[in-house]
Amino acid sequence: MGEQPDLPRLADAAVEPRLARLDAVLGQLEQTPGRTAELALEAVEILTDVYGEALARVTDLAADSAGALDRLTDDELLRHLLLLHRIHPDPLEGRVARAIDDLRPQLRAQGAEIALVGVQDEVARISLSASSCGGGAAALGDLVREQVLTFAPELSAVEVAAPAPAPALIPVAALWQRPDRTERAPASEVGRAAGPLALGGTA
Secondary structure, three states, rough: OOOOOOOOOOHHHHHHHHHHHHHHHHHHHOOOOHHHHHHHHHHHHHHHHHHHHHHHHHHHHHHOOOHHHHHHHHHOOOOOOHHHHOOOOOOHHHHHHHHHHHHHHHHHHEEEEEEEEEEEEOEEEEEEEEEOOHHHHHHHHHHHHHHHHHHHHOOOOOEEOOOOOOOOOOOOOOOOOOOOOOOHHHHHHHHHHOOOOHHOOOO
16 A cells, blocks of 8 residues: 555644634524525535544444554544544443543642542532632532533533542440440440450450
8 A cells, every 4th residue: 555645734722723713604604594504504514424424434444453443532633523423432431431530630739539420311420529618619620520521422411529428437335335225334334345345455
């Protein structure tokens, strides 16, 4: 096979303004009356469908090569297009977990910890513990939601909450009380019942 031509590539920073301009132009077309605007929007829709089918075929061809598939999904632009056309090969929960893994170093640098609780019925539940309060914690929650929805736009909701508090420890003395007794046992009785447990010795 001959060598592929060395065509110039757009950097991610150069792609973003083009996508923003495309959104603006499409918004203007939607507001423009007349058959010409309708035909232009129809042409864009058909072109999008064709490119989506082409991407799906590329993904199918790369499915036998884990390395090639990883390179496709690691590319930011391709990942967004695969998600847009709902042909991303990774399962939903896997993409949510990846979004959290990518965020974890940034959050730890701000004194926060994050964990995936689970994904069910198109709702991702995430545990986020932050040392900051008020607006700082809210901003981190918004950051998490934005990141997760970038990787999993089909989610209907992203619930971010503080982790559940650890259960309170039961006093040792309470372990020796009978449920049918309302008065606390005398300290001497607890000590005799606890025996080695209270003293750390052996029987």
